Amino acid sequence: MSHCKITKIIVVNLFLLAAASLVSARETIAIVGSSTVYPFSTVVAERYGRSNEKPTPKVESTGSGGGMKLFCSGIGTNFPDITNSSRRMKKSEFDQCQKNGVKEIIEVHIGYDGIVLANSIATKPMNLTRKDIFLALAARVPGEVVGQLIKNPYGTWKQVNEGLPATKIEVLGPPPTSGTRDAFVELAMEGGCKQIPWIAGLQKTDKDRFKTVCHTIREDGQYIEAGENDNLIVQKLQANPRALGIFGFSFLDQNADTVQGSQIESIAPEFDSIADTSYSISRPLYFYAKKAHIGVVPGIEDFLYEFTSERAWGGEGYLAEKGMIPLPNDMRRSRAKKIRGLVTMNGDEPLK
Amino acid sequence: MSKEPIYLEKIQRSLVGRYRAERVFRGCGMLAVSLGLAAVLLVFVDIFIKGTGAFSATYIALDVTYEKDLLGIENFADQRQVNSGDWEAVYKQALRRDFPDIRKRGERRKLYALVSSAAGYDIKDRLLANPGLLGSKETLWVLADDDIDSYYKSWLDGNAYTARLTDGQIRVLDTLINTERMQLRFNANFLTRGDSREPEQAGIWGAVIGSFLTLMLTLVLSFPVGIAAAVYLEEFAPKNKVTDFIEVNINNLAAVPSIIFGLLGLAIFINLFQIPRSIPVVGGLVLAVMTLPTIIITSRAAIKSVPPSIREAALGMGASRNQTVLHHVLPLALPGMLTGAIIGMARALGETAPLLMIGMVAFIVDIPAGFTDPATVLPVQIFLWADSPERAFIEKTSAAIMVLLGFLVTMNTSAVWLRKRLERRW
Numbered sequence: 001m002s003h004c005k006i007t008k009i010i011v012v013n014l015f016l017l018a019a020a021s022l023v024s025a026r027e028t029i030a031i032v033g034s035s036t037v038y039p040f041s042t043v044v045a046e047r048y049g050r051s052n053e054k055p056t057p058k059v060e061s062t063g064s065g066g067g068m069k070l071f072c073s074g075i076g077t078n079f080p081d082i083t084n085s086s087r088r089m090k091k092s093e094f095d096q097c098q099k100n101g102v103k104e105i106i107e108v109h110i111g112y113d114g115i116v117l118a119n120s121i122a123t124k125p126m127n128l129t130r131k132d133i134f135l136a137l138a139a140r141v142p143g144e145v146v147g148q149l150i151k152n153p154y155g156t157w158k159q160v161n162e163g164l165p166a167t168k169i170e171v172l173g174p175p176p177t178s179g180t181r182d183a184f185v186e187l188a189m190e191g192g193c194k195q196i197p198w199i200a201g202l203q204k205t206d207k208d209r210f211k212t213v214c215h216t217i218r219e220d221g222q223y224i225e226a227g228e229n230d231n232l233i234v235q236k237l238q239a240n241p242r243a244l245g246i247f248g249f250s251f252l253d254q255n256a257d258t259v260q261g262s263q264i265e266s267i268a269p270e271f272d273s274i275a276d277t278s279y280s281i282s283r284p285l286y287f288y289a290k291k292a293h294i295g296v297v298p299g300i301e302d303f304l305y306e307f308t309s310e311r312a313w314g315g316e317g318y319l320a321e322k323g324m325i326p327l328p329n330d331m332r333r334s335r336a337k338k339i340r341g342l343v344t345m346n347g348d349e350p351l352k
Numbered sequence: 353m354s355k356e357p358i359y360l361e362k363i364q365r366s367l368v369g370r371y372r373a374e375r376v377f378r379g380c381g382m383l384a385v386s387l388g389l390a391a392v393l394l395v396f397v398d399i400f401i402k403g404t405g406a407f408s409a410t411y412i413a414l415d416v417t418y419e420k421d422l423l424g425i426e427n428f429a430d431q432r433q434v435n436s437g438d439w440e441a442v443y444k445q446a447l448r449r450d451f452p453d454i455r456k457r458g459e460r461r462k463l464y465a466l467v468s469s470a471a472g473y474d475i476k477d478r479l480l481a482n483p484g485l486l487g488s489k490e491t492l493w494v495l496a497d498d499d500i501d502s503y504y505k506s507w508l509d510g511n512a513y514t515a516r517l518t519d520g521q522i523r524v525l526d527t528l529i530n531t532e533r534m535q536l537r538f539n540a541n542f543l544t545r546g547d548s549r550e551p552e553q554a555g556i557w558g559a560v561i562g563s564f565l566t567l568m569l570t571l572v573l574s575f576p577v578g579i580a581a582a583v584y585l586e587e588f589a590p591k592n593k594v595t596d597f598i599e600v601n602i603n604n605l606a607a608v609p610s611i612i613f614g615l616l617g618l619a620i621f622i623n624l625f626q627i628p629r630s631i632p633v634v635g636g637l638v639l640a641v642m643t644l645p646t647i648i649i650t651s652r653a654a655i656k657s658v659p660p661s662i663r664e665a666a667l668g669m670g671a672s673r674n675q676t677v678l679h680h681v682l683p684l685a686l687p688g689m690l691t692g693a694i695i696g697m698a699r700a701l702g703e704t705a706p707l708l709m710i711g712m713v714a715f716i717v718d719i720p721a722g723f724t725d726p727a728t729v730l731p732v733q734i735f736l737w738a739d740s741p742e743r744a745f746i747e748k749t750s751a752a753i754m755v756l757l758g759f760l761v762t763m764n765t766s767a768v769w770l771r772k773r774l775e776r777r778w
Contacts, residue, residue: 026628028718028726032711039741042715043549049717050473053435056717058630058726061736078626229739231746250741257515316461318469322549323741 026077026297029057033067033084035228036113036179036248037285040324041084047318048306054299057082064179071288072097081293081300085286086113086179091351104291104344106304109335110313112325114249114274114282115184116261117171118234120241126157126164126262130280133264134192135160136169137223139216146198152218172226172233173217173246180230183283184246188264190214191280234259249274249282250323274325282325291344301342308336399757403750409539409552410501411493412467412528414446418479418486428483439479440464440472443494451524462521468495470541470553493537498551498744500525504534516743542751546717547733551744554737556752558719562632562712562727563701563759565720569636570643570700575693577640578647579682582689585648586655587677606645613642614706622710629711630726638706643696650692654685687774694767698760704731730756 031041038061049056062070064085071083072093089107097105117133119126135141136154143150157164174181193214194200202210217223226233230247234255237245244262249269252261261269264280273279287307294300306312313319313326320326327335420426422445425437447463448454454463471494478492479485496504499516503525506513514522528534545555589595617638621627627634658681666676707713713732720727728736734756737749 030629035739038715039549045715046549046717047469051435059715060630060711060713061715078628230741231738248741254516254741254743257513321465 028055029082029297029299029303030080031057031059031082031084031287032062032070032080033060033082033287034064034086034179034285035061036064036086037084037110037287039250039322040110040285040319041287043318043322044303044307044312047312048299048303051306052299052302054302057299057303059084064182068093068096071290072100072102074100075102075290075292077297081297082287082289082303085288086183086283088284088286089288089345089351094345094347094351098347102290102292106289106291106339106342107345107349108287108289108304108307108339109327110285110287110307110324111319111327112274112277112282113285113323114269114279114325115180115187115246116249116252116269116281117188117244117246117264118237118252118259118261119244120237121258121260122241124165125260125268126244127266128164128262129161129265130188130192131195132157132161132164132192133188134190134195134214137171137217138189138193138213139218140213142196142199149213152220152222155222167242169222170224170240170243171222171246172224172236172243174228174230174233175225178228180246180248184281185215185217187281187283189217248323249325253323271320271325275328285324291342294342304339304342308332308339396757399750399753402747403752403754405505405747406542406751407539408536409541410496410504411535411537412496412500413491413493413533413535414443414450415489416442416446416475416492417489418442420486428480428486434476434480437476439476440469442475443467443471443492446492451527454520454524459520462518463524466497466500466521466524468497468552469550471495493535495541495552496534498742501552502744504529504536508536513743542748546719547715547728547736548717549715549740549742551740551742551748554745554748556730556733556755558716559728559730559733559752560755562635562716562720563729565632565723565727566635566639566712566729567697567701569632569723570639571693571697573636573640574643574647574696578644578693579651579689581644581648582651582655583677583682586652587673587681602645602648606649609705610642610703611705611709613638614709616641617706618709628724630714630716630728632720632723632725632727634710635707635712635727635729636723638710639700639703642703642706643700646696646699647689647693650695651685651689654688654692655681657688658684684776687771690774691767691771694763694770698763698767701729701759701763702731702756704729704735707732730759 029045031045033041038059042059045057045059048054060067060080064087067080067083067085068089070080073079089105094105097103117126117128135152136157138152140149141152141154142148154160154169156166156168158166160169173184193210194203199210199213202213224243226236226245230251233245233247234251237243238258245259249261252259252269253271263269267273267279269279269281274282289300289304309317310332311317313324313332315326315329317326326332422441423437423439424441425433427433444464447467448460451463454460474495475492502513503517503522507529517525525534541553542555544557545553546558548554585595585598617634621634621637622629627637662680662684663676666680667673671679704713707729712728713735714726714728715736716726716728718725730752734749734752737745737752
């Protein structure tokens with residue numbers, strides 16, 4: 001047989017294969033989105049698959065933004081059914097969805113995740129305020145005159161705040177592509193930034209300037225981008241006891257023997273303090289499902305049911321065991337009812 | 353006077369220096385080799401030390417009774433009842449009986465948490481396979497939770513890791529250890545199951561099958577196409593500017609970062625041809641495009657190394673160009689081509705970047721049964737585990753690296769063996 005013939009056969013087979021996979025409807029639920037929600041979404045997927053004897057949903061970790069883009073690309077089995085997000089859907093994303101025919105979206109607020117600033121247990125725990133964090137990590141900080149910005153001059157924590165130790169500012173954190181970084185900037189940096197009156201005033205008058213001032217992290221070596229892998233940051237903290245690291249609460253929870261969380265405004269990052277929102281650097285976790293896919297891809301409704309059952313997202317459910325901070329009891333009950341009734345977003349939500 | 357003695361003297365004098373230079377040069381070479389070896393050894397030893405733990409898992413012995421009332425199942429033929437049966441009740445009852453003084457609700461929950469959530473399913477599988485056990489008693493070894501596994505392994509090493517456990521749990525564990533009801537056993541789950549978010553239930557087999565399916569497709573697609581291209585370029589194509597241009601581009605393509613092939617796959621196979629994401633078909637196609645240049649280049653080198661005298665002899669005996677190539681050149685060049693293909697496959701086996709774009713970096717529990725089932729591959733599995741918060745995944749990560757290294761070493765050894773065995777020298 002000549003090689004041409006073999007090649008021809010392969011090409012023909014390939015197209016048949018591709019065609020076959022196109023024709024066959026998808027049996028597996030496809031989930032994409034945030035890497036922060038991934039550890040929780042996967043647990044639910046696995047439990048759902050095992051107890052229902054159905055194909056286990058496939059979960060991809062694409063990041064919140066990437067997930068939204070895929071999710072809002074259209075309706076049909078070639079597009080994901082569910083996207084996870086470590087922030088609420090943006091107005092622009094909602095519009096994009098509407099434009100591409102993804103009209104009916106079920107929004108599920110599943111719980112919270114805390115972001116911690118931790119250091120090695122070999123040193124004393126820190127007690128920071130959000131203002132300290134902003135002053136220590138912003139690229140430009142307010143000078144002596146109101147309205148004046150200077151390049152960040154602070155080298156040690158003591159220079160930022162008299163009450164802090166005289167150690168060098170050294171913070172290991174995620175790169176800009178990470179959802180954790182987005183949330184950290186928005187919650188910790190902006191939170192601290194707003195405490196300076198004239199900058200807070202900018203929020204109304206010059207939004208763009210407000211954002212650049214509050215959201216820009218210094219690049220002179222004090223803040224070290226340590227990659228997306230939170231385990232790596234934990235390991236680096238063990239090697240360098242003077243440094244602080246930024247990562248998700250579940251990593252602190254799993255490594256309590258080597259790292260400790262800094263208090264923020266005198267409140268330690270603990271399960272309860274994040275749940276009652278007294279710990280200030282925490283963010284909501286969401287997922288979004290397409291109503292139009294219910295009945296087309298089997299099992300979406302059952303998956304929603306499993307996710308919103310008490311044994312999953314409840315106060316003592318298996319998600320809490322994995323480090324997710326659950327919603328308050330009454331909120332959970334009313335939300336579960338709404339979600340199981342497949343109530344969709346109507347566009348009146350206060351989206352950013 | 354002749355000049356010879358002076359020359360000799362000069363040579364003698366320079367000899368010392370030349371010998372020294374040679375020794376230094378050799379020393380440098382040996383140092384370089386041993387540095388490389390030391391680095392490899394360090395990595396291997398580190399991975400080996402961290403990873404061996406994953407091949408054993410902690411089990412707890414419980415005296416269980418299989419009672420119908422406990423399971424809440426009337427009729428075992430009814431699939432619905434079987435699925436909703438309370439299989440976990442079996443081990444929960446055994447734990448309650450063994451530790452009767454633990455009564456508070458919260459403490460009971462902590463007690464039940466010692467056992468892996470998989471234990472219920474294992475009991476279900478056992479009972480469905482042996483229906484005769486119903487109503488009887490037995491001592492059953494059930495899988496322990498990953499926190500218990502970490503605790504027991506670190507306890508055996510003399511430095512118990514207690515941060516994730518309560519004092520009550522540690523007391524229970526001490527009782528279990530003292531009565532020899534806790535044991536490390538071979539972890540068959542690791543070699544037979546797919547991914548899981550519970551470290552004690554996670555296995556590598558799903559990723560091995562995913563890698564196998566993807567690589568099969570890669571080989572089937574890229575090997576014939578690569579050889580056909582190489583044969584044409586070497587034996588038939590005219591030597592002109594067009595073929596020069598093609599050659600430069602093939603070499604360029606071999607050096608393109610692999611993520612670009614992933615983007616190409618996303619644009620062409622998924623967005624244009626509408627092939628679903630995350631399946632071995634897409635993975636195989638992308639990796640085939642990626643390995644194609646490597647195969648073409650090595651195949652061309654293999655064809656070039658066939659002496660022209662063979663071709664001339666065949667042509668002289670009246671064979672056509674086609675016959676010369678198919679009957680003489682190709683069989684002689686095949687060992688070299690195979691080696692190239694295997695090395696290309698080994699590279700494809702280790703790739704994650706192009707798969708990121710086409711959705712194969714995903715959490716997939718079910719073991720893929722065909723080319724159109726969602727699948728992931730070995731290096732992706734390593735990446736996903738390395739990124740997981742649970743501490744017990746550290747040893748799984750290293751063990752998965754050991755499995756991947758095993759495959760790579762096998763493939764590369766077989767490439768060397770094939771070359772030694774089939775290669776002919778002229």
